[in-house]
Amino acid sequence: MGNQYITYSLxxxxxxxxxxxxxxxxxxxxxxxxxxxxxxCDEHYCSTEERxxxxxxxxxxxxxxxxxxxxxxxxxxxxxxxxxxxxILTKINGTTLKEIEDSMFFNSYEEALEEGLSNALM
Numbered sequence: 001m002g003n004q005y006i007t008y009s010l011x012x013x014x015x016x017x018x019x020x021x022x023x024x025x026x027x028x029x030x031x032x033x034x035x036x037x038x039x040x041c042d043e044h045y046c047s048t049e050e051r052x053x054x055x056x057x058x059x060x061x062x063x064x065x066x067x068x069x070x071x072x073x074x075x076x077x078x079x080x081x082x083x084x085x086x087x088i089l090t091k092i093n094g095t096t097l098k099e100i101e102d103s104m105f106f107n108s109y110e111e112a113l114e115e116g117l118s119n120a121l122m
Contacts, residue, residue, distance in 0.1 A: 026058050
């Protein structure tokens with residue numbers, strides 16, 4: 001079981017919201033295959049400052065979740081029940097931002113977390 005990296009669309013949203021740390025991998029908006037992750041220190045990508053500005057950081061889901069908790073003070077809780085996986089958003093002070101929705105469930109923890117991450121950034 002490896003690290004679960006965020007999708008390209010979520011990476012773009014995270015960058016727009018201020019996430020700028022390239023840990024290991026990134027997306028290149030000019031690449032046709034938007035699902036392809038590049039290692040950030042690949043010579044081709046690190047050779048110019050212009051290229052580095054173009055790249056979109058691709059953190060793991062856990063890494064982005066931590067950044068959201070620390071910078072935006074939003075906790076993303078993932079839960080499961082007989083219908084599948086869901087998510088809840090709360091502020092660190094305990095204020096609920098998004099309660100359980102009985103109509104929106106996902107087949108996996110990772111799918112629910114991806115959706116929760118996206119909503120926490122909006």
